Amino acid sequence: MTALDQLLDYWDxxxxxxxxxxxxxxxxxxxxxxxxxxxxxLNENPGAVHRALQTLTVxxxxxxxxxxxxxxxxxxxxxxxxxxKGYRYFLxxxxxxxxxxxxxxxxx
Numbered sequence: 001m002t003a004l005d006q007l008l009d010y011w012d013x014x015x016x017x018x019x020x021x022x023x024x025x026x027x028x029x030x031x032x033x034x035x036x037x038x039x040x041x042l043n044e045n046p047g048a049v050h051r052a053l054q055t056l057t058v059x060x061x062x063x064x065x066x067x068x069x070x071x072x073x074x075x076x077x078x079x080x081x082x083x084x085k086g087y088r089y090f091l092x093x094x095x096x097x098x099x100x101x102x103x104x105x106x107x108x
Contacts, residue, residue, distance in 0.1 A: 020044060021052040025074060025091070029099045032088040034080065053077075053089060074098060 024038050035053060039046040054068075056075040061068050074095030077087045091099065 018052055018055070020048060021055050024049060024052055024089075025056065025095060025099070028075060028089050029091055029096070032078075032090045034086050034088055036086075038089075056095070057089065 020042070023042055027033060027038055027041055033041075035049050036046055038044075038053075039049045042049065053075060054070075056070055056072065057077050058070065058073060059068050059077070060066075072094070074092055076090045076092050078090060080086050080088050
């Protein structure tokens with residue numbers, strides 16, 4: 001089963017991976033980006049972009065006091081170098097394989 005098949009299976013069962021998350025993933029495949037850069041590029045609300053990115057990354061849920069692990073960990077969040085505020089998102093190896101297997105997600 002290819003990574004694309006896994007994505008479509010997951011989408012059928014859970015429906016949690018939205019089109020905005022896939023659009024963000026496509027842009028991140030070109031160059032690591034911050035949520036604000038993605039929001040500006042995609043002409044979306046920064047809050048919506050942040051929620052979409054959370055479906056593909058590991059994050060800390062402060063209310064529940066637990067680390068939330070997505071079923072498919074396709075993006076990785078790293079602190080930005082200087083000034084050190086905020087995060088940049090990168091593709092994981094699994095995320096890169098999804099992009100490589102799908103011609104529709106590859107940026108033009």
